[in-house]
Amino acid sequence: MESFERARLDAYFTKIAAHFLPQERVASFLITHLLAERPSFVRAVASLSDVRAVLPKPKSINAAARRDVERSVSVDALSRDLFNDPDAALDYIESRAGGERAVLLDVGGYFAPVLAHLHEQFSGEIAGVIEDTENGHRRYAALEKLPCPVVSVARSPLKDPEDYLVGQSVVFSTEAVMRGRGDILHGRPSLVIGFGKLGSSIARLLQAKGVHVTVFDIDPVRRTQALSQGFSVARDREAALTGAGLVLCATGAVSLRGEDFAHLRNGAYVATVTSSEDELELDLLPEVYTRTAVGDHVTRYRTTGHYFYLANGGNAVNFLHGASVGPFIFLVQAEILAAIRLLTDQHLAPGLHVVPAPDRAAIAATWLSYFNR
Incomplete structure (x- = not known):
């Protein structure tokens, strides 16, 4: 970012933080994509809470941003394993904020598997969780009983511009990867798995480029939505895979299981909008496949009589080009x-909550005053 852009961003977050200054400071743990512009957000979180650790998503760490954040805040390694083990998770939180009141800021439901254990056993108090993504929202909603409040911004109207632009960046990066190997989108029927906010955005953008798009979603309501918007809708995933030259996975859950890959047509590209551990069961692919790097960020999976291409190792393809959505992320x-x-x-009482509409309106008004120029 240019210095004047960074100064404007810092001024914006200073204004926002002043508006939402809490009466009490609590400890916080921040999971985030540590991208180039993210230090300003980290500083804003630190102005409202005592940030005990930033845990960056492993596949989206900008080295300069990490160095910037490390000057004032501890940066720890993040993994699903850490927060799948209740005792390990508890030991970690205790080591950083034992006996304190703490807020957990999440991206993708990392804390969900151990939340009940943390709430019950932590020597301090888990004040609640803030979740940023649809995938994470579903992970918390699926828990039998939430032991504490979870504030989700995943379905906020303020996130709609981001979702549209993330879809745009996914299509851009997918096309760039294909063009790097001399392939193009046109003439390559595409399958979008998942017709939520991101999947529907991706489908519409591909359609606008003249690509024939088929949609598969397990939700019958979303299938009817896709039909109403002019997309072909697959009745079963297996048949859809056999005809697709490009498969874009946008469920936030498992889109392709180990046995599904055999149904891909030869030469098909596979790309995802999130990490491979969430979308693809690559570990369950038969061992008969050999993996070969065949271009920048493209891996060919090949066995006798069958081959397909995987973009960016199965991780979010748009992070190859920074995944930028401009100032709308703010x-x-x-x-x-x-x-x-x-x-x-x-x-708040235990359960799912949202930020009140008047607060969202205040945020939008402040954002417009800084970025609608």
């Missing part, structure tokens, strides 16, 4: 700041 980050105050001051 709307959602501001809503996360508002959620810190909500959890800190309101002592």
